[in-house]
Amino acid sequence: MPDLNTTRFSVAVDAALREAGWQPGRWDIKQAEHWADTLRAHVSPAGHRHSVFPAAVEAWAEFGGLRITPPRAGRQIAPTPLVVDPLAGLHLTRTLADLGRALATELAPLGAEADDQAVLAIDTEGRVYSLDHTGDWYLGPDIDHALSALVTGAHPVRLTNP
Numbered sequence: 344m345p346d347l348n349t350t351r352f353s354v355a356v357d358a359a360l361r362e363a364g365w366q367p368g369r370w371d372i373k374q375a376e377h378w379a380d381t382l383r384a385h386v387s388p389a390g391h392r393h394s395v396f397p398a399a400v401e402a403w404a405e406f407g408g409l410r411i412t413p414p415r416a417g418r419q420i421a422p423t424p425l426v427v428d429p430l431a432g433l434h435l436t437r438t439l440a441d442l443g444r445a446l447a448t449e450l451a452p453l454g455a456e457a458d459d460q461a462v463l464a465i466d467t468e469g470r471v472y473s474l475d476h477t478g479d480w481y482l483g484p485d486i487d488h489a490l491s492a493l494v495t496g497a498h499p500v501r502l503t504n505p
């Protein structure tokens with residue numbers, strides 16, 4: 344029987360991703376390009392546009408469409424279900440642009456946590472953030488770290504003061 348752990352993720356994170364439909368080598372570039380086109384075409388009423396860049400497209404291609412349910416209680420905080428769907432942030436062009444400016448980067452939508460209670464975003468370097476009503480949070484230097492933090496309930500780093 345093959346080893347189900349890819350060693351890329353911990354056993355718990357790997358199991359949650361596989362339960363959601365992920366497997367090593369998953370790559371839906373057609374869907375990722377569709378999302379990229381949809382985001383590029385969207386213009387907010389104030390004229391803001393989404394940024395689309397390779398780190399975002401790669402994350403969408405590998406993990407896009409997954410609805411991930413954490414399998415157990417979290418290490419530091421309660422983990423919440425999440426979906427990797429950049430259209431969850433379609434109408435947040437200005438919010439993402441403002442945070443991107445504050446961080447000296449560009450942000451693209453990545454998905455949502457807890458039935459749209461927070462939006463997930465990725466920057467040009469692949470770093471991942473969560474934005475909710477309590478503030479802006481740094482989830483990790485790449486999608487793997489962010490997914491691990493979200494699934495295991497690791498406490499994120501707050502970017503903004505309360």
